[in-house]
Amino acid sequence: MKAVLIRGHGGPERVEVGELPLPEPGPGEVRVRVRAAALNHLDLWVRKGWSGLMLSFPHVLGSDVAGVVDAVGPGVDEPKVGAEVVLAPGLSCGRCVRCRSGEENLCRGYAILGEHVSGGQAEAVVVPARNALPLPPNLSFEEAAAVPLTFLTAWHALVARARVRPGETVLVHAAGSGVGVAAVQIAKLHGARVIATAGSDAKLERARALGADEVVNYEAKDFVQEVKRLTQRRGVDVVFEHVGRKTWEGSILACAPGGRIVTVGATTGYDPPTDLRHVFYRQLSILGSTMGTSGELLEVLRFVGEGRLRPVVDRVLPLARVREAQALLADRAQFGKIVLTP
Known part of the structure; x- marks a missing residue:
């Protein structure tokens, strides 16, 4: 699959669109064929790197993803293959007191898709099934990708x-x-x-x-x-x-x-x-304040689905123009979100 990746930290020249093996979902996971993935300033920070950020390279950027489930791992009943989903970008253990209290963004193992683990600016991404939330029916994939992280x-x-x-x-x-x-x-x-x-x-x-x-x-x-x-x-x-x-x-x-x-x-x-x-x-x-809970994201998506909150897409660019997209974001030349499509 094609993916936006970095093989080390640094400037814009570190970003490339390369080929990676198509990931396979494990137990409790789903694979999502990405239809749209939005940029965040987080992508720029991860590209530059900071003390304490430990990544496995090549690392795929991208926290905000919308797409279609095309494979499920063992033990997954929902969502089903063919479901249109938007991904919750926060990853947690699901077992600790914080997680079981609905405070997963305070989990000691909390991670963000595209920051601590490879993300979704790619043709496909594998995530825990609980992170794949129903896409509100009135939204395009591009609009849905502009919602989660921000x-x-x-x-x-x-x-x-x-x-x-x-x-x-x-x-x-x-x-x-x-x-x-x-x-x-x-x-x-x-x-x-x-x-x-x-x-x-x-x-x-x-x-x-x-x-x-x-x-x-x-x-x-x-x-x-x-x-x-x-x-x-x-x-x-x-x-x-x-x-x-x-x-x-x-x-x-x-x-x-x-x-x-x-x-x-x-x-x-x-x-x-x-x-x-x-x-x-x-x-x-x-x-x-950092991120939020999956319950809060579901509440946000409800208001988005009702039209009471509105994602704003500045422009949509193909994956191959990711360097241009990052430059626009760095220059604050956009209003709202820049979205990439495979």
């Missing part, structure tokens, strides 16, 4: 960790990114007022179309001052933070007393300075 991440962060409530004000950074697109919609679904930031007016208009109440171009204006203006100097109740160094200090200053900052990533750097005086004096909560 919508699950935003849902868990805003709903489970920050516990956003109706009437609160939520600041969503980089609203044109895959996770930003999800966060704007999820905050609105839960009755919040949303202030969205992005680096271009075109992206901000699209964020407004998704439900953002107010928008701020952080390349043209000081987003902290704009937040203060838009909230009559009060600040926001929740900051959805995934940018890191570039926005972190401002995110703290943009919070109202008693506000919550939930962080799911750090695309511009993971080591920003933090003035703790603002944290303890104004009694801010800083919450970390």
Whole structure:
């Protein structure tokens, strides 16, 4: 089969489309013929590598996958061959206390498809049967592939960790990114007022179309001052933070007393300075969040199926143009998700 793979860490030149043996499902597993696989910033980080990331090369990229089950391993009753599915990208042991309590993203053995194990930017991928969820009937494969990682991440962060409530004000950074697109919609679904930031007016208009109440171009204006203006100097109740160094200090200053900052990533750097005086004096909560549970993803897919959450596909490219796709993502030249098709 053809697959997007790396044979070592480094720059864009490390990414290639190569040939690998077609995988066979083992006990409790299914093989999915991939119809669409979306990119995430995670693909860029895995390509570059970091201390502690131990991979077996060649490594296949890709966390977000939709396709059709074409083979099942021993002991699998569901899904059946021919089922159209979208894959839950989180992998866990299924046996520990965390897993049995429905908190599999806190499992000590938790892994993400395409990060810790080979992923789905390929013609086929093998996963545990429990990770193959029914594809909502109103979605194309490309739209379905744009859902799992980013919508699950935003849902868990805003709903489970920050516990956003109706009437609160939520600041969503980089609203044109895959996770930003999800966060704007999820905050609105839960009755919040949303202030969205992005680096271009075109992206901000699209964020407004998704439900953002107010928008701020952080390349043209000081987003902290704009937040203060838009909230009559009060600040926001929740900051959805995934940018890191570039926005972190401002995110703290943009919070109202008693506000919550939930962080799911750090695309511009993971080591920003933090003035703790603002944290303890104004009694801010800083919450970390990674991925979510399969139950939460099922809930997300229900809302997507009802049309109350909408995946946004920026463009669809063939697998062979993966380097171009990664370059667009690195330059933040997209709004929503870039999707590859075999």
